[in-house]
Amino acid sequence: MIWETIRLALLALRRNKLRSALTMLGIVIGVAAVIAMVTVGQGSSRSVAASVESLGTNVLSIRPGGRGFGPGPGSSQPARPFTLRDADALADLAVVQQVSPTVSSTQTVVAGSENLSASVTGATSGYLDVNGWTILRGRGFNSAEDRSGASVCIIGMTIQQTLFGTSDPIGQSLRVGKVSCEVIGLLQAKGAGTFGQDQDEIVLMPIRTVQRRMLGSDNVSSISVALAPEVSSQRGAREIEALLRDRRRISGNEANDFNISDRAQIAEVLSGINSVLTGMLSSVAAVSLLVGGIGIMNIMLVSVTERTREIGIRLAVGAEASQVLTQFLVEAVVLSLVGGIIGVIFGLALAFGASLFMAIPFAPQVYVVVLAFAFSALIGVIFGFFPARKAARLDPIDALRHE
Amino acid sequence: MAGSLPKSGTPLIQLSAVSRVYGTGETEVRALDRTDLVIEKGEFVAIMGPSGSGKSTAMNIIGLLDRPTSGRYLFNGTEVQDLDRDRRALLRRHFLGFVFQGFNLLPRTSALENVELPLIYKGMPRQERIERARQALRKVGLDGREDHDPSQLSGGQQQRVAIARALVGAPMVILADEPTGNLDSHRSHEIMRLLQELNREDGITIVMVTHEDDIAAYARRLILFADGRIRSDSLQPERSPA
Structure with missing residues (x-):
């Protein structure tokens, strides 16, 4: 029934x-x-x-400014920027394995008749390790290029696909803003980032090149630090804080004018x-x-x-x-x-x-x-x-x- | 169901002092007032009377759609006046067939499925149901129209479908409430001849309410209702099929 x-x-x-x-x-x-x-x-x-996994666990990110992601709350003055000398000093700390100072800028990138707007990161050779990138083809920056402001660049997969299609980019010439550079490396694709942005839309150039020829300043916008394997992020942060307070002459009870964040924590x-x-x-x-x-x-x-x-x-x-x-x-x-x-x-x-x-x-x-x-x-x-x-x-x- | 088997000599329908009262106190309406009525198996009874005379109330009680307020109702020898809704539904399912003035077919449903409906509630297997429904449609002269919707059929044909639905379950009695009320004269007589045939050849008892004298003339017995009571009850010469 x-x-x-x-x-x-x-x-x-x-x-x-x-x-x-x-x-x-x-x-x-x-x-x-x-x-x-x-x-x-x-x-x-x-x-x-x-x-989070791709970040690696032991990476700290240091930016000028108060707590939080941007400049500190209520601070009317722009935060004092870092310089490459700060990065060098950090690199000398025992708890630090590798430093990666960066600056960034958005530029129009042109190759042949193709162009696109991309984020251009001025970086050093430490950048790839600290941020978990691997080179798919070509090579990374060598130490001479790191310091010289050479006209070389490393591109991400999105740039490759947009500008060069299937042809080999290594040795090709690329115009980034007003600067021409030679492509020396292609990065393995990473996909979308934590915020859903396309991480592969990236052009890496030696930090000096970007500072001098694009930004016209010696400032460093952030420094990422990979800690030595046995060092906890708390201890690393403590030592880095002490060093930077000393370098920036911040007295005993004054607040930091920079902040250190554990990227795994952010994630x-x-x-x-x-x-x-x-x-x-x-x-x-x-x-x-x-x-x-x-x-x-x-x-x-x-x-x-x-x-x-x-x-x-x-x-x-x-x-x-x-x-x-x-x-x-x-x-x-x-x-x-x-x-x-x-x-x-x-x-x-x-x-x-x-x-x-x-x-x-x-x-x-x-x-x-x-x-x-x-x-x-x-x-x-x-x-x-x-x-x-x-x-x-x-x-x-x-x-x-x-x- | 005790006593539901046909017993010879037992009247099919026996109302004793049946009253049906709507409302209470000041607004009390006595639709049926201590009515006695006996209908034997095989009869063809026409019930007439002005509206409000109690004829429809009597039909509803006979058809086990309604319950008397007081009095006894023996259906085929069984007391049924106190049965609950579902028991009455079971009796309707097995022993009664209904034909209404407004046909009351399911819309957007084929003639065959409409006729099948009572058999579904009887729990009959599908194959047998379809066979029986086809037979019933053939009997009312609608073979070939099995798949037609009510909207594709004329009024007379719709009423034939309704009659097929009433007779498909092999009921003991068909209750027809103004079966020709919505039909023209020609179709009315066709429908009446069909009912007469079912009464004569299949021995189905038919109780019919009508307004029209020439329709009532098909019945062998004519009951007149007035003010909730039976005013007259007489046998009449049956109209011969024209």
């Missing part, structure tokens, strides 16, 4: 295709939103985790923000799923009123109240389940597209799919019950007379 009831329900739904489709739409959107949010959230968490914070964000967006999506459920209840209630006469006919020919109840309940559950299935497919497709677009891993979660599915069935039962009971309680005489 239950199969017959399911068949009856399917027949009834088929008789009203448009209404059925519109009813399902609420659930489809709700489920798709939840699935997409959770999947994309998971993907970006993984991406953050991957970028952890980011990952935390990411999961909070995912949770928040998912709960918004869950609300839309709830609204979808109320939509089903709404339509089913309308349907009960609209089909009062049909219910009367069914009761007259001998349907028991429970059979009418089951039929309407099954209709609601079928609507929400089918909506759930479509929503899962749609949500996964959406998440896949978003993952491609954001260059993060596509991370479908089986438990979320199962949960969304079970939840949509539950919504069908809960929100279908009230209209179904209303239908089953109709008086056959009144129902038959209903216009």
Whole structure:
């Protein structure tokens, strides 16, 4: 009998295709939103985790300015910049394995008839190790180039693909802003960064070259430090702090005019923000799923009123109240389940597209799919019950007379 | 179901002092007032009367759609006045067929599926159901229209579908509430001849409410209702099929 009831329900739904489709739409959107949010959230968490790994654990980042990412709060004066001499002094510390002072600038990069705007980083030979880059082809800077301001550059994969396509870039000439340089190396692709930016859209030049020929200043915008393997980041930070306070003549109770951050820590914070964000967006999506459920209840209630006469006919020919109840309940559950299935497919497709677009891993979660599915069935039962009971309680005489 | 098997000599329908009262106190309406009525198996009964006379209330009670406020109702020898909704639904399912003025077919549902409906609730296997529904449609002269929607059928044809639906479950009685009320004269007589045939050849008891004298003339017994009571109850020469 239950199969017959399911068949009856399917027949009834088929008789009203448009209404059925519109009813399902609420659930489809709700489920798709939840699935997409959770999947994309998971993907970006993984991406953050991957970028944390690629940073290496023992890297500290030092910038001029107070606490936080930018210049210190309330400091009207621009923070005193670092110079290459600061980097050299840091390199002499026992706890430091390698330093990488950098400056950056955005320049138009031209090769042949192709051009693009890219971030140009002035760096030293330590940059690649400290930041976890590997050379795919060619070579890195040698120590002579480090200090001389030579016209050489190393490019990332995006630059390679945009400017040179499939041809070998090594030995080619590249114009960066007003400076021409020879490409000496191509970096292994890294993909999207912690903030979703394209890390491969990068041009590395010796720091002196960028300082003198592009920025016209000896300032260093940040210094990354790789600590020696056995040194904890706390101890490293302490010694670096002491050295810099001394070099910058900051007296006993004055606050630092620079800040040292553990990049792994930043990544952890980011990952935390990411999961909070995912949770928040998912709960918004869950609300839309709830609204979808109320939509089903709404339509089913309308349907009960609209089909009062049909219910009367069914009761007259001998349907028991429970059979009418089951039929309407099954209709609601079928609507929400089918909506759930479509929503899962749609949500996964959406998440896949978003993952491609954001260059993060596509991370479908089986438990979320199962949960969304079970939840949509539950919504069908809960929100279908009230209209179904209303239908089953109709008086056959009144129902038959209903216009 | 005890006593639900046909017993010879037992009246099919027996109402004893049946009243149906709507509302209470000041607003009390006595739609049916201590009515006695006996209908034997195989009868063809027409019920007439002005509106508000209690004829529809009587039909609803006979059809087990409604319950009397007081009095006894024996259906085929079984007391049914106190049965709950679902028990009455079971009796309707197995022993009654309904034909309504407004046809009351399921919209956007083929004639065959409409006729199948009572059998679904009887739990009959699909194959058998389709066979029986086809037979019923053939009987009312609608073979070849199985797949038509009600909207694709004329009023007379829709009422034939409804009759097929009423008879498909092999009921003991068909209750027809103004079956020709929405039909023109020609179609009305076609429908009446069909009902007469079901009564004569298949022995199905028919109880019909109508407004029209020439429709009532098809029945062998005519009951007139007024003010919730039976005013007259007489046998009449049956109209011969024209």
